[in-house]
Amino acid sequence: MTKQLISLDIPDAFVIKQTSFTDQRGQFSRLFCQKTLAPILAHREVKQVNFSRTTIQGTVRGLHYQRSPEAEMKFIRCIQGSVWDVMVDLRPDSPTFLQWHAEELSQENNTMIVIPEGCAHGFQALAAESELIYFHTAFYAEMAEAGVHVQDPDLAIDWPLPVNNLSIRDAELPTVEKWLKDLSG
Numbered sequence: 289m290t291k292q293l294i295s296l297d298i299p300d301a302f303v304i305k306q307t308s309f310t311d312q313r314g315q316f317s318r319l320f321c322q323k324t325l326a327p328i329l330a331h332r333e334v335k336q337v338n339f340s341r342t343t344i345q346g347t348v349r350g351l352h353y354q355r356s357p358e359a360e361m362k363f364i365r366c367i368q369g370s371v372w373d374v375m376v377d378l379r380p381d382s383p384t385f386l387q388w389h390a391e392e393l394s395q396e397n398n399t400m401i402v403i404p405e406g407c408a409h410g411f412q413a414l415a416a417e418s419e420l421i422y423f424h425t426a427f428y429a430e431m432a433e434a435g436v437h438v439q440d441p442d443l444a445i446d447w448p449l450p451v452n453n454l455s456i457r458d459a460e461l462p463t464v465e466k467w468l469k470d471l472s473g
């Protein structure tokens with residue numbers, strides 16, 4: 289049921305175009321298959337599956353990642369509405385360090401994005417009541433949670449809509465400049 293696996297410039301990041309079976313009853317699609325995704329998963333296993341619904345158009349969530357050793361790969365699919373999904377490479381040894389990639393995920397386009405360990409994730413709801421399913425390869429670890437600000441001037445992510453409805457936690461995430469200082473201690 290996987291139509292196309294696309295490697296991105298950001299190492300170990302992918303876009304997966306999935307197929308969907310439609311008939312007079314409606315639609316069926318496979319969200320995740322350990323065998324089909326084995327080339328990406330390698331030694332990893334899915335440990336947790338999460339769901340989020342974002343009710344207000346323009347809301348932005350992110351940019352989040354879990355620090356090692358709780359770092360995780362995320363497989364994300366939009367099952368209702370649409371989002372503008374962003375990953376930011378926060379791996380200092382990566383050739384695409386501090387570069388970002390955006391992909392529109394929607395109920396209609398059957399697209400999954402794969403975000404590797406060490407990359408932060410965020411998204412903007414392009415429609416009200418947008419819903420995402422996340423497959424995580426690590427358990428949630430509150431103490432390992434980290435992130436950078438969605439409106440960081442150095443990243444200059446060009447969100448399609450005015451950034452809206454940030455959580456208090458997300459509004460207080462550090463800039464990349466502050467994150468780099470904390471990184472170097």
Ligand SMILES: Cc1cn([C@H]2C[C@H](O)[C@@H](COP(=O)(O)OP(=O)(O)O[C@H]3O[C@H](C)C(=O)[C@H](O)[C@H]3O)O2)c(=O)[nH]c1=O
Binds near residue numbers: 409
């Ligand atoms: C991820 C997670 C969160 N939580 C708790 C922590 C908070 O009390 C509450 C909401 O978490 P948070 O505010 O981090 O939710 P989002 O801001 O939507 O973050 C999510 O969206 C961004 C864009 C991501 O990439 C994260 O992986 C994902 O956590 O659920 C749990 O109890 N278990 C979990 O696995």
